[in-house]
Each structure stands twice: as C-alpha cells, then as structure tokens.
Amino acid sequence: MFNVIIKTVLIYFFTMFVMRLMGKRQAGELQPFELVIAVMMAEVATTPMDSPGVPITYGIIPVAVLLLMHNAISYISLKSEKLRGVISGRPSIVIHKGIIKNEELKSLSYNLGDLLEQLRAKDVINISDVHYAVLETNGELSVMLKPELRPLNPKDLGISPPNTGFSYDVIIDGKLKPKNMEMLGFSEQSLFSLLKRCNISRVRDVFFATSDETGNVTLQDYKGNQITGSIANG
C-alpha cells in the first residue's frame, strides 16, 4: 500500500513538472497534437500507480517521451508553416461576409447545430449579426460581428481615454512585491506614505493592493475596507 502511495506522489510531481515544461497552452485550449499528448499522458502516468508489480519507470519514461515529442512537434510547427498545417490543420472561415459557407461546414463535418451552439457560447444569439466566423484549429470559434453591431470603443467616439497602462499587484496577502514596484517605477517609500495616509501602519495589514502605471492604487485591508489613492507624487 505504501508503495502505491509513494509511486502516486512521485508520478504526480513528475507529471506536473512535465506539464509545466510543456507550457501554458496545455492548461488552456489545446491543438490536436497537444490533446493527444494530454490524454495519453493521463493514461500512461496512472499505469504504475495502482499496480504494485509495475515499476515506476513504466509511468515516468512514457511521460518523459511524450514531453520530448511535444517539444519536437512544437518546434517543427514553429519552423515550418507547411508542416504546421499538416499537424494542427488550418483555420477555416465558416461565415464569410455574413454568408454561411455550407461547403466548408460539410468538409469539416461541422453541422449548423454545432455552429449555432458555438455562437451562443460567444453570446451571439442571432447568426445574422455575424460578419465573419473562423473555426480555429483547436476547435474554438472566433467571431467578428457586423460593424454596426460590434461594441463601441473610444476611437469611434473620437475620445482618447487616459492610458493607465498595466496593473500590477504590489501587496498580496500582506506581503510586498518589490519586483512589481520596480516594474512600475515607484519607490516602496511612496507606497508606505500612502498606507500611512490611509491609517494603515503595516504592510501586513493589507490584504491586497494593486497599482497601475500612473500610480493609482486600490487596496483592501483584512476588514474589507477598500481604499483608492495615488503613489505618483509619493
């Protein structure tokens, strides 16, 4: 029994390590070759877990081989567009200028019901609202609405909203993140000054604090009090 427990723990950590090496795409939307690898990995990794007589190498080695194959195929896909088309396929335009491409749907074995379902999942209830729809190689449907129906943006109204840049966590769970402060270009002292102005004496009293690139800070303490301020002139 202990052997099964130990093997399970070891294989779990090894598989997790391999998934990390495979990159973030594994956790999100998968290309066909990645889906195959994910499914196979789940199968082979568990082989020694519940069989006391099967050595741990029977799980670890196939997982390692799958990692190497993943890297090899990813590299080939990166270098050769032609082979990328073979391995992952190509995106297909299924709605073109508002017209459903019936022949394309047939060639993809993708029926109208599937298309409508995917559109609803994208909050598009009326198919006539769609200008273009592209079925990606990972099975996702990318949708572009007709110009008169797409959401307005500031450019349409001739407005230039302020550029606040990216928002960084500066305090998480009572701990300061010095690297993020450095990325923002503000000193830690400016943050401490803000905390003092908000009657917060210690960083560890702050549940979280975020700052954008203009120094606008939003913070919340452990009592649920949320405060906004600025460290720009800090």
Added chain:
Amino acid sequence: MAKKITIAVLALLLVGGALWQNIYINDSTEKMQALLEPVAAALSEKNWNDALASAKILNLEWDKEKRIYGALFDHEELDLISAAALRLNSFCEIRNLEGALSEAASFAYYIKHLKEIDSIRWENIF
C-alpha cells in the same frame, strides 16, 4: 533557456538510460545463463552436491540482479524467475532429477525471455 537545457538533459537521460539498460540486460542475462551451466552440467552427471552448490550461487546472484530488474520489468515476470530458481534449489536438495532439469530449463527460458522483451523487435513493438 533553462527549459531548453532541462529538456535536453531529459532527452540525454532517456537515450542514455535506454542504452545502459540494453547493455546491462544483455550482460546480466548472459551472466545468469553462464551461472546456470554448471547446474545443468552437474545434473547431467547426477553430481547432486555440485548441483546444489551451483543452484545456491545462482539463487544468490539472482537475488542481487532482481533488485535492479525490479525497476525495469514487470514484477510478475521476475516472480516467475524467482519461483523457478527456488524450485530448482529445492529439487536439487531432494535429488529429483526430472524436477531439477525442468526448473533449470524454465529458468533458462525466463531469463532469455527477459532479454527478448527488452530488445528492439517487431514482436515487441507490434
């Protein structure tokens, strides 16, 4: 960069490990087969003392090899070999020639089978 190095190291370990295993299995199975020969020779001459002594040496060497084999093969395969070795020992003790010869043949077959499972062959792939 660290990721590439890790993957390169993993690839080297995999290939290196496979090569090492191949060489090790070849050498150790040959060693076990060589250790079986004196047992078979002693049995053919009905020299029970020599047969038993050689069988005991075989068992001891097998117990050592089994530890490494345990990480490389399904334990069911290894259990068959262990059982054959023990039965060979027992048959030599009670001086049962047919039993001893039968177990010696079984042992030889299982050891050869281990080597075959590990080799790159059509039957092993398909």
